Amino acid sequence: MEGITADELQLAHRNSALPLEALRWPITPVGLHYLLIHYDIPAVDPASWRLELGGCVERPLALSLDELQRRERLTMPVTMECAGNGRARMDPRPVSQPWLGEAIGTAAWTGTPLAPLLREAGPTDAAVDVVFTGLDRGVEGGVPQAYERSLTLDEALGSDALLAWGIGDGVPLPPQHGFPLRLVVPGWYGMTNVKWLHRITVADRPFEGYQQARGYRMRTSEDDPGTPVTRMVPRALMQPPGVPDFMTRRRFVDVGPCLLQGRAWSGHGPIARVEVSTDGGATWADAELGDAPGPHAWRAWSYRWDAASAGEHELLCRATDAAGNVQPLEEAWNVGGYANNAVQRVPVTVEA
């Protein structure tokens, strides 16, 4: 990885990664969850804000925050990952937000389920897609736009999607997480979870907006129309052991027993297995699986490493989900730099 550009650095500062030691918390503290903000955080007056639900529906709705908060309420821990996580480790490096591998977090989102609201509005027979529009505006790929993403009607009605107005125990959403309302679709990459949501449009044809038709597609070349990026592929991350060097983040560990811990998740099913290698991938052993804060959230894992020999070591971890998906050892390149779940490698110096 060489020659990061000033534009990439600027994005790396604007957006936030999870500091890996924050894997210690099953629910990520506010301020440590990853953040990808395409344009600017918009200023929203909650008093005049309304969620409009229209298009191919029998009964268009306009709901205040208060009205949304009086509906059925639930709190759901959800692990969310940016689709571009790991992008900067691809070679050649797709130039965009240059995530290394920490674009992850788990929040307990509080809100009201999407499906009953959609049913209440009554999609007509013409309904095909459901488009979610945020208040954030900007230019991307030369196209002025508000941030918009869609789900098919079946996905919108069949998922556990939540219209979230709070985080944790009903605390209002922080501005950076979409105040006053965001979409949360468990298992899908972050781009689906539209922030600063103010309009839901039921459409009679597939949505062709920038973020659906041009962005967030798995493409093998610039000419390839590609396939949509959807659910998170499995990934395990390790809380790096010992203490870091400030500049390189290399870890220093004392000789002796060392408990390795981390979390693993997948959008394709529960985590079935986590393996650890302490010799750079030559041999692997099963980690012990722990709890998840909820069915849509990451699962804890741990492994007792006997750091018996002083010197340089490389630690790896690898997740397998219940659908049989396994993390690869090497990056699989694509134009946009999406869904890179190659295993994490943690260089460690063991000191006598």
Added chain:
Amino acid sequence: MEGITADELQLAHRNSALPLEALRWPITPVGLHYLLIHYDIPAVDPASWRLELGGCVERPLALSLDELQRRERLTMPVTMECAGNGRARMDPRPVSQPWLGEAIGTAAWTGTPLAPLLREAGPTDAAVDVVFTGLDRGVEGGVPQAYERSLTLDEALGSDALLAWGIGDGVPLPPQHGFPLRLVVPGWYGMTNVKWLHRITVADRPFEGYQQARGYRMRTSEDDPGTPVTRMVPRALMQPPGVPDFMTRRRFVDVGPCLLQGRAWSGHGPIARVEVSTDGGATWADAELGDAPGPHAWRAWSYRWDAASAGEHELLCRATDAAGNVQPLEEAWNVGGYANNAVQRVPVTVEA
């Protein structure tokens, strides 16, 4: 600025800058304040944690969080900036956390004043320095260490320094801001405000720890012992107008009146003047000064720009403090890349 290294990118992701649109809030929402975490955020059990105050004192103290919270309590809005803010714009670029210019934030810290507690412990006649030790540990410049910084006894007793256990209206400190206790010294750069504080040692000689004697010094060459980095030099920042391009963050503004807004601060006194240039620095005009959330916090400013002509523009802003310090137009280089308060430049495309 070319060839940012992988180590620098890693630090840029770990640490967090203020997204400039967040200048709109007089008190920065939790999760948007800048963060510089030298090592790892430590795990702290508040039940067993104590603040120890010892060394050259008549009456050593060990205080629980509960005991600290029962002492005199005040809430103080403080603007805090990383001493390395702007480092990455220096040429040649000092290689460390590569801040561009957004390592800033304002929080309303809640806690108990430091000076009465120090007086209660009773510094002896031998007392010279007061050393603040955090629970965060790592290696820096080859030196294993806990993060430690000092003030002279006079600075510690004479400043408005706060031992902060909360943020906003008495909410416990978030882990990333130093839970359960941090030092807050108004007007000083961030490195002074030791997080995860657990020991205060009154010493009979000047503190020679790494962060005092090697780090955080203004040095003209590697051989220069340099002078200490202390208080923040003045800086104004602008909330970039219009909407951004995703990748370049270039701004697009419609032809017509455009209100420019921002905030300015200095650790050497109140802000006396903010000037704006809309022609790349050829001419300057005074901005209107607004309120500050407190005497130790940034002051709002605004300027009505008539964006009359379509095309490319460069906007600048420049602060002057009551002590007469003015921001320079160009970077002043030093080895560590500290205290670079060269004016911000915001490229804007005005569109008809």
